[in-house]
Amino acid sequence: MHAMLAKGQEPRSEEAPFSILDDDGNVRGGVQAPEVSDEKAIALYRGLLQVRLVDDRMMKLQRQGRLGFYMLSMGEEATHFGGAYPLRASDWIFPSYREPGAFFWRGYSIKDYTNQLFGNAEDPVKGRQMPVHHSAKWINMVSISSPVGTQIPQAVGMAWAAKISKKEDVALVYFGEGATSTGQFHVGMNFAGVYQAPVVFFCRNNGWAISTSGDRQTASSSFAIKALAYGMPGIRVDGNDLLAIIAVMEDAVERARKGLGPTLIEAVTYRRGGHSSSDDPSQYRDPAEVVRWEAHDPIERWRRYLEQRKLWSEALHEKFTKEITDELMVALKHAETVGAPPVESLFDDVFAELPPHLLEQRAELLAMPRAKSGHGS
Amino acid sequence: MPVMNIIQAVNDALKLEMRRDARVVVLGEDVGKFGGVFRATSGLFEEFGKDRVMDTPLAEAGIIGAAIGMALYGLRPVPEIQFADFIYPAYDQIVNELAKFRYRSGGQYPAPVVIRTPYGGGIRGGHYHSQSPEAYFVHTPGLKVVVPSNPYDAKGLLLSAIRGEDPVIFLEPKRVYRAARGEVPEGDYTVPLGEAKIVRSGSQLTVLTYGAMTHTCLEAAKQSEAAGFDPEIVELRTLLPLDAETVLQSVRKTGRVVIAHEAPKTCGYGAELAALIAERALLSLEAPINRVAGFDTPFPYTLENEYLPSPDRVAAAIKQTATF
Numbered sequence: 001m002h003a004m005l006a007k008g009q010e011p012r013s014e015e016a017p018f019s020i021l022d023d024d025g026n027v028r029g030g031v032q033a034p035e036v037s038d039e040k041a042i043a044l045y046r047g048l049l050q051v052r053l054v055d056d057r058m059m060k061l062q063r064q065g066r067l068g069f070y071m072l073s074m075g076e077e078a079t080h081f082g083g084a085y086p087l088r089a090s091d092w093i094f095p096s097y098r099e100p101g102a103f104f105w106r107g108y109s110i111k112d113y114t115n116q117l118f119g120n121a122e123d124p125v126k127g128r129q130m131p132v133h134h135s136a137k138w139i140n141m142v143s144i145s146s147p148v149g150t151q152i153p154q155a156v157g158m159a160w161a162a163k164i165s166k167k168e169d170v171a172l173v174y175f176g177e178g179a180t181s182t183g184q185f186h187v188g189m190n191f192a193g194v195y196q197a198p199v200v201f202f203c204r205n206n207g208w209a210i211s212t213s214g215d216r217q218t219a220s221s222s223f224a225i226k227a228l229a230y231g232m233p234g235i236r237v238d239g240n241d242l243l244a245i246i247a248v249m250e251d252a253v254e255r256a257r258k259g260l261g262p263t264l265i266e267a268v269t270y271r272r273g274g275h276s277s278s279d280d281p282s283q284y285r286d287p288a289e290v291v292r293w294e295a296h297d298p299i300e301r302w303r304r305y306l307e308q309r310k311l312w313s314e315a316l317h318e319k320f321t322k323e324i325t326d327e328l329m330v331a332l333k334h335a336e337t338v339g340a341p342p343v344e345s346l347f348d349d350v351f352a353e354l355p356p357h358l359l360e361q362r363a364e365l366l367a368m369p370r371a372k373s374g375h376g377s
Numbered sequence: 378m379p380v381m382n383i384i385q386a387v388n389d390a391l392k393l394e395m396r397r398d399a400r401v402v403v404l405g406e407d408v409g410k411f412g413g414v415f416r417a418t419s420g421l422f423e424e425f426g427k428d429r430v431m432d433t434p435l436a437e438a439g440i441i442g443a444a445i446g447m448a449l450y451g452l453r454p455v456p457e458i459q460f461a462d463f464i465y466p467a468y469d470q471i472v473n474e475l476a477k478f479r480y481r482s483g484g485q486y487p488a489p490v491v492i493r494t495p496y497g498g499g500i501r502g503g504h505y506h507s508q509s510p511e512a513y514f515v516h517t518p519g520l521k522v523v524v525p526s527n528p529y530d531a532k533g534l535l536l537s538a539i540r541g542e543d544p545v546i547f548l549e550p551k552r553v554y555r556a557a558r559g560e561v562p563e564g565d566y567t568v569p570l571g572e573a574k575i576v577r578s579g580s581q582l583t584v585l586t587y588g589a590m591t592h593t594c595l596e597a598a599k600q601s602e603a604a605g606f607d608p609e610i611v612e613l614r615t616l617l618p619l620d621a622e623t624v625l626q627s628v629r630k631t632g633r634v635v636i637a638h639e640a641p642k643t644c645g646y647g648a649e650l651a652a653l654i655a656e657r658a659l660l661s662l663e664a665p666i667n668r669v670a671g672f673d674t675p676f677p678y679t680l681e682n683e684y685l686p687s688p689d690r691v692a693a694a695i696k697q698t699a700t701f
Contacts (some may be wrong), residue, residue: 093448125483135482142449143482148475153439157446157454164402164428165452183466187439194434327549349484350518355571355618 013222017268019238020247023296024302027243034247042311044081044242046320048299051077051101053324055108055273058117058333062277066336067117071132073098075240075272078298079103079204082245082267083172086253092140094155094173096148097132098204106139110324114331120338126349127341148209149179152188152201159192159199159256170256171199172249177266178209180226181217189264193230197355198256200249201227201264204239206271211284224273226265239269240298269298343370378560383549385419386528386561387493390535391455393565395425398453401539404431405457414459415554417497437467441492445475448488451452453539461496461548462505468513475544476519491545492540496524497589497639498671498685499552503678509588509671514546515617515649521570522543522616526553526591528561530614533568541570544675550589557592573620575627579609582633582664582699585624585650587613590637590686597691604692606699608635610631616646624650625658632663633701637686642670664701669694 020033027033037042055072062070073080080101084093086251095104100113112124116134119127125135125143135143142158145151155173162169179185192199203223207214220226227234237248245267252263270293274281281290306312342351347354347362354362381389395401403418409432412419422430433440437458444454459463464471471492478488498507514520515651521543525531531549538545552555576591577598586594591612598608611627613619628634634654636647648669654666669686677684 094446096578123483124485125481128481128483133481137482143478143486145474145481147473150442150469153442153470154446154449154474156439157443157448160443160447160449161402161447161450161452165450169450183436184442184469187434187436187442187607190434190436191439191443195431198463304701314407349480351521352479352487356621357618 013236016094017236017238018244018248019241020244021241021301021305023301025301025306031247033243034250036243038309040085041306041309042316044085045302045306045312047081048077048102048242049317049320050104050110050324051080052299053321054100054113054328059277059330061160061332067131069131070277071097071275072101072273075293075297076204076206076269077101078242078245078302079202079239079267079269082242082249083174083202085246086249087170087172090140091170091172092142092158093154094142094151094158094171095144096151096174096176096179097144097146098176099174100132100134101138103134103136103141105324106136106141108136108139108141110327111331111334112136114335118338119340121341122338123341126345137358149175149182149184151175152179152184153191156192156199157198159197160195163195163198166229169198170253170304171197172202173199174202174204176209177203177205177214177217177223178212180223188224189230189232192262193232194236196259196261199222199262200252200256201262203264203266204269206239206269207268208271208275208281208285210275210279222266224229224264224266232262232264234264234266236266236268239267239300239345240296242298242302245332251340270296271292378562380558381528381561382555382558383525383528383531384415384417384554386532387549388419389534389561390532391418391421392424394536395421395429399566400451400457402429402431402447402452402455403455403457404433404444406435406459408432410458413457415551417493417549418457424484428472437463438470441475441490443468443469444490445470445478445488447480448490449486450623453489453495454538455491455549458492458494460506461494461510462508464494464510471514471520472517476517480519486544489542491535491547493535493547493549495551495554496548497550497552498554498676498681499589501678501681502578504676507676507681509638511546511548511616511645512640512644515646519544521618522548523614524548524569524588524616525614526550526588526612527557528559530568532561533566534570534614536565537567537570540567548588552589553592568614570615571618571620573611573616573623575609575612575623576612577608579608579631581607581631582609582635582695583627583631584610584635584637584691584695585610585613586610586637587616588639590639593686593688594691596688597695600688600692601695604696606695608695621653621657624653628654628658629661632661633698634662635667635669635691635698637669637691637694639671639685641673642668643673645670645690664698667698668692
């Protein structure tokens with residue numbers, strides 16, 4: 001065990017969250033850091049960088065009108081990798097809409113990612129959902145839903161199913177602090193506690209739910225403390241400290257896999273960008289707050305940590321930047337040239353097979369002139 | 378052949394399928410040791426144990442949300458919602474999640490969950506133990522909606538539903554749970570979804586109905602017959618997908634239609650049937666389409682027999698339509 005994860009502890013917000021690395025990338029005294037191999041540590045850096053670079057490009061495309069909508073993760077990237085890294089490939093992740101790094105870590109390509117954003121014929125979800133609503137069964141990444149919190153009881157059901165099927169699989173479910181206000185959070189936590197389901201609840205507390213600040217979501221002294229009411233441990237971790245997240249995740253996953261039940265993790269981080277490309281945070285929060293958090297950037301902290309381990313160099317950074325940018329450029333060019341999904345696919349996957357009324361409606365649509373354009377982007 | 382009521386037939390189907398397919402699990406409020414408030418899951422806990430017959434906390438959104446997760450993982454959950462009136466806390470999980478999972482994931486994540494729930498009035502249950510919510514679910518692309526009226530169909534349709542690849546809302550007519558008895562074959566058989574059944578052949582007009590109202594309509598037909606009318610009764614059995622062919626064939630033959638259901642009239646399932654007939658068989662009609670439905674009020678307690686379409690009301694509608 002790296003961090004205190006005993007039932008009955010009271011993770012209060014006035015206390016500093018569990019942290020291993022300081023902002024300079026030094027391992028704090030007196031804490032036991034998890035072992036991350038050189039190779040993995042570098043791969044994690046590449047992943048963090050990829051999310052930042054991809055986000056940056058996609059926001060620009062959105063502003064240029066080439067992409068309909070986007071949601072960026074700036075400042076929260078460590079939560080994507082800290083959650084996904086300690087899992088086995090056979091474990092399942094129920095994401096919300098702000099963890100693209102978890103997809104990338106499991107092998108979702110920039111090409112898949114870009115095709116989804118453009119809703120084109122090669123989109124893994126066949127152009128059925130808005131940008132950033134990915135789904136990748138081949139890597140056990142479950143389909144994303146826009147209403148917050150709905151994935152929480154589903155993750156519990158999957159974990160419960162694994163348990164009764166005598167499998168070792170664990171579920172990780174991501175959600176923002178806003179989702180803790182929903183009934184779905186309550187029923188999911190409660191079911192998991194009662195049935196000791198092997199699930200890790202990962203609350204990305206990024207301070208803001210669109211314009212609603214954290215203190216309007218709860219009167220509790222923290223989000224992690226809510227775990228106590230469900231009979232499970234809750235822990236607050238520095239959400240910009242990748243090593244600390246890995247540490248608490250490793251503990252939580254181990255507990256789940258050993259049959260010791262669920263854990264709630266509150267990762268304290270900050271949403272430096274808007275909620276989405278449609279949002280304007282300058283309308284509701286002090287820009288100085290954003291500047292303060294820039295000093296705690298999770299990628300810079302990991303970079304400094306790698307530097308301490310003599311694993312980082314400017315040349316390595318440039319190499320990764322070039323590789324990622326090249327891959328992204330190819331993917332974008334491709335995504336913009338691939339057309340919309342075939343019109344008849346509109347009716348597929350409503351059911352396993354097309355019932356008569358959908359066959360009729362499909363024939364009706366196909367007999368009509370085509371709409372001006374699939375909006376594709 | 379054994380004679381069963383609907384509860385016993387549902388129970389028989391669940392047992393049979395749980396023996397046949399280890400992926401089938403049952404979850405819900407009081408479904409385990411107690412065997413369900415209507416006893417539909419009686420004996421399952423003893424035979425299959427707590428890992429396959431799960432008493433859940435009292436939260437419908439949790440029951441359906443968890444069932445979805447189980448289905449994604451490869452199980453075949455058959456959750457029970459104790460009364461259809463209690464299904465609304467799970468509404469988001471059903472209409473936004475369950476119904477759309479296959480579609481929104483581009484076909485990657487099917488979620489074959491069969492939600493069993495007793496529906497309908499006539500048990501002096503007031504508005505929280507009497508509602509007929511079928512229209513909400515028929516209106517949601519991605520869900521199949523099934524309503525049996527008798528033990529034979531209940532078993533055969535439930536087996537089809539559990540073996541299918543799609544989510545199903547399986548509405549059980551609790552007013553006739555015990556009253557509707559009939560022969561049910563032992564062992565395995567299925568009744569396919571999407572096939573209506575002519576439960577009384579007639580030449581003069583078509584009565585379209587489903588669920589517990591089937592029995593009301595059959596009684597009304599006896600009265601009508603005595604008065605010299607000859608109605609045909611088509612029991613839909615599956616509301617989605619609808620067996621439109623059987624419906625339209627009967628309407629084209631008789632030229633006159635009465636539609637009967639318990640649910641409120643406005644935007645009830647009968648409205649869809651009326652529209653279908655108007656679209657496809659208008660020129661066969663000899664009389665206006667006549668809907669006999671629950672009133673557009675909340676379901677009442679004391680006056681429930683006034684609210685529910687009675688055999689008299691259906692018989693009156695038959696007479697009105699036949700003599701138009």
